[in-house]
Amino acid sequence: MPSSIDFPDRLVLRVIAYELVFLFYPTVPAAAGLVLLRRLTDIWLPTWAIVLLSVCSLPVVHGLSIWRNNWRAARKAARMGAVLPPRLKGRWPSSIDLLMRLTDAFETGFMSDLLWEYMHTIGQAFEVYVLWDSNYVTSDANVVKAILATDFTSFVKGKKFDVCMRSVLGTGVFNSDGDMWKFHRTMTRPFFTRERISHFDLFDRHADDAMAKMKARFAEGYAVDFQDLISRFTLDSATEFLFGQCVDSLASVLPYPHNAPAHLQTASASAAEDFARAFAEAQTVLNFRIRMGWLWPWFELFGSRTKAPMAVVDAFLDPILKAAVERADKIKHENGGKVPEAKEEIDEDETLLDHLVKYTNDPKILHDEVLNIMIAGRDTTAGTLTSAVYFLSQYPEVLRRLREEILEKVGPTRRPTYDDIREMKYLRAFINETLRLYPAVPWNVRYPVKDTTIPRPEPDKPYFIPANTPVSYSVHCMHRRTDYWGPDAEAFDPDRFLDARVQRYLTPNPFIFLPFNAGPRICLGQQFAYNEMSFFVIRLLQHFDEVQLCEDALAPDCRVPDAWRGAPGRKGVERFWAKAHLTLYAKGGLWVKMREAPTSEAV
Numbered sequence: 053m054p055s056s057i058d059f060p061d062r063l064v065l066r067v068i069a070y071e072l073v074f075l076f077y078p079t080v081p082a083a084a085g086l087v088l089l090r091r092l093t094d095i096w097l098p099t100w101a102i103v104l105l106s107v108c109s110l111p112v113v114h115g116l117s118i119w120r121n122n123w124r125a126a127r128k129a130a131r132m133g134a135v136l137p138p139r140l141k142g143r144w145p146s147s148i149d150l151l152m153r154l155t156d157a158f159e160t161g162f163m164s165d166l167l168w169e170y171m172h173t174i175g176q177a178f179e180v181y182v183l184w185d186s187n188y189v190t191s192d193a194n195v196v197k198a199i200l201a202t203d204f205t206s207f208v209k210g211k212k213f214d215v216c217m218r219s220v221l222g223t224g225v226f227n228s229d230g231d232m233w234k235f236h237r238t239m240t241r242p243f244f245t246r247e248r249i250s251h252f253d254l255f256d257r258h259a260d261d262a263m264a265k266m267k268a269r270f271a272e273g274y275a276v277d278f279q280d281l282i283s284r285f286t287l288d289s290a291t292e293f294l295f296g297q298c299v300d301s302l303a304s305v306l307p308y309p310h311n312a313p314a315h316l317q318t319a320s321a322s323a324a325e326d327f328a329r330a331f332a333e334a335q336t337v338l339n340f341r342i343r344m345g346w347l348w349p350w351f352e353l354f355g356s357r358t359k360a361p362m363a364v365v366d367a368f369l370d371p372i373l374k375a376a377v378e379r380a381d382k383i384k385h386e387n388g389g390k391v392p393e394a395k396e397e398i399d400e401d402e403t404l405l406d407h408l409v410k411y412t413n414d415p416k417i418l419h420d421e422v423l424n425i426m427i428a429g430r431d432t433t434a435g436t437l438t439s440a441v442y443f444l445s446q447y448p449e450v451l452r453r454l455r456e457e458i459l460e461k462v463g464p465t466r467r468p469t470y471d472d473i474r475e476m477k478y479l480r481a482f483i484n485e486t487l488r489l490y491p492a493v494p495w496n497v498r499y500p501v502k503d504t505t506i507p508r509p510e511p512d513k514p515y516f517i518p519a520n521t522p523v524s525y526s527v528h529c530m531h532r533r534t535d536y537w538g539p540d541a542e543a544f545d546p547d548r549f550l551d552a553r554v555q556r557y558l559t560p561n562p563f564i565f566l567p568f569n570a571g572p573r574i575c576l577g578q579q580f581a582y583n584e585m586s587f588f589v590i591r592l593l594q595h596f597d598e599v600q601l602c603e604d605a606l607a608p609d610c611r612v613p614d615a616w617r618g619a620p621g622r623k624g625v626e627r628f629w630a631k632a633h634l635t636l637y638a639k640g641g642l643w644v645k646m647r648e649a650p651t652s653e654a655v
């Protein structure tokens with residue numbers, strides 16, 4: 053019989069039921085024991101005393117069980133020749149004060165700020181102990197290398213991650229392990245061959261639309277939210293690349309700044325915009341769940357918080373998926389009822405979706421795969437290009453050198469080719485430096501499948517990590533460490549990817565730079581992303597020769613707090629507020645004006 057409770061809600065109820073049993077199970081044997089005692093002896097025990105003592109057994113039993121777990125962990129660590137990592141805990145019972153501090157820092161602080169501070173006082177790997185639960189945190193490149201590459205089979209996304217993510221990511225590539233993950237990767241990999249990813253026609257059309265849109269808005273005298281614009285560009289490019297059908301989000305009106313006249317602040321009417329908003333909202337819920345640990349289902353007692361945004365996302369995706377399945381059915385019909393065999397090489401005009409339906413017509417698998425690739429491919433490149441344009445607005449000398457390279461290699465109007473992009477060393481260094489300071493996936497997590505250890509520099513003993521405990525690693529923090537990148541690690545300087553610093557820092561230790569992950573789960577779309585981002589930057593700087601950040605166009609509550617000014621590192625200089633759900637974005641958008649290059653009219 054179909055349940056009246058939807059999947060995410062059922063899951064939440066299951067998790068809560070499990071947690072309630074876990075929390076209250078000691079009362080049952082305690083009450084039973086006390087009742088037996090009353091029956092078998094003359095001890096006077098009124099019922100209220102049995103209830104009271106049974107309830108009091110809870111902190112005692114849980115206290116003992118925590119003590120036993122700690123003791124066991126220490127013994128296991130010793131047996132494995134390891135030690136326990138330093139533990140960060142709060143002052144209040146269950147460290148709820150620490151959870152509140154971390155949440156506040158996440159909501160109102162500079163990205164990774166508080167944990168960065170702890171990394172410098174406690175160490176580059178430590179345990180955060182909140183609500184009697186452990187979460188290991190690290191920015192140590194050797195640990196990340198072990199997790200992602202050398203000890204890959206010991207670390208998975210895992211069940212707890214799956215429970216958090218399932219209502220949005222389903223069983224797609226980001227949220228699967230083992231055979232399911234291999235299946236997704238095998239289906240998708242042929243799409244990222246060099247030939248497929250160097251077709252620039254698609255980028256060109258959408259980049260042209262984006263430039264025209266910006267010029268028209270600048271001509272009206274208003275700033276443009278570049279983050280919104282580039283998200284439309286990547287959405288249009290991604291939908292065309294993946295589905296063969298562009299959603300034309302660039303066709304609808306761009307938003308005006310908050311201080312533009314009210315009659316211009318028209319409400320959004322485009323399905324693509326609703327989709328983008330809902331998609332971001334769902335990812336924000338996922339981020340909250342990860343941060344809350346086992347507590348998150350209690351915030352969704354009255355229904356999954358991803359249900360409403362996912363309904364919008366699905367309304368957008370489902371017709372596209374349905375059309376692809378119908379196309380595949382038609383081909384099957386024309387083929388005498390046989391599905392054409394899925395091949396490693398794919399046809400010239402085949403889209404990812406056309407390719408996927410050769411493997412399966414299961415709507416759930418198709419939906420999850422496509423949605424995951426949309427997150428992977430769209431938000432990451434949009435976030436990175438947003439940070440890149442922010443840097444262009446702050447470092448005019450970098451912009452000048454980039455334009456110089458572009459004009460020298462491609463000229464003021466010609467469309468760049470794959471070979472042009474390969475030869476443009478400064479452009480690649482500029483993109484890498486952007487990804488270093490603002491990696492699109494700033495935090496990530498893995499769970500060990502068994503009790504294990506993570507390395508520490510010799511001669512220190514490794515740290516012990518119990519099975520199924522999250523190990524969060526921060527590429528964002530790792531990319532800023534002065535011991536990895538030198539004393540100027542916080543400076544924005546693309547030359548560090550070109551001069552002697554490469555040999556000094558990066559070549560001996562390549563795992564210090566991991567914007568695309570590493571090992572078997574390395575980003576499948578890395579080259580596609582470099583091509584797309586390079587192409588867009590070239591086109592942008594063929595059209596414009598100056599970028600100006602317009603802080604007054606940004607809603608006041610999204611502006612960088614004055615209190616940050618003068619703080620050490622990037623926090624003290626940044627004029628945009630980087631935030632992250634699953635991927636990085638600028639709070640409130642990135643409002644800019646640009647000056648048209650004298651040659652741009654000919655482009």
Ligand code: HEM
Binds near residue numbers: 237573574576
């Ligand atoms: C600046 C752009 C990009 C960055 C920084 C980036 C970064 C990453 C990172 C860090 C991961 C690992 C996630 C994890 O294991 O939890 C990943 C995975 C992945 N990325 Fe990208 N990505 C980018 C663009 C793209 C694009 C354009 C596509 C495809 C169109 C893509 C497809 C994928 C896929 C399919 C995976 C899953 C790999 C797996 O789990 O086996 N990415 N990416």
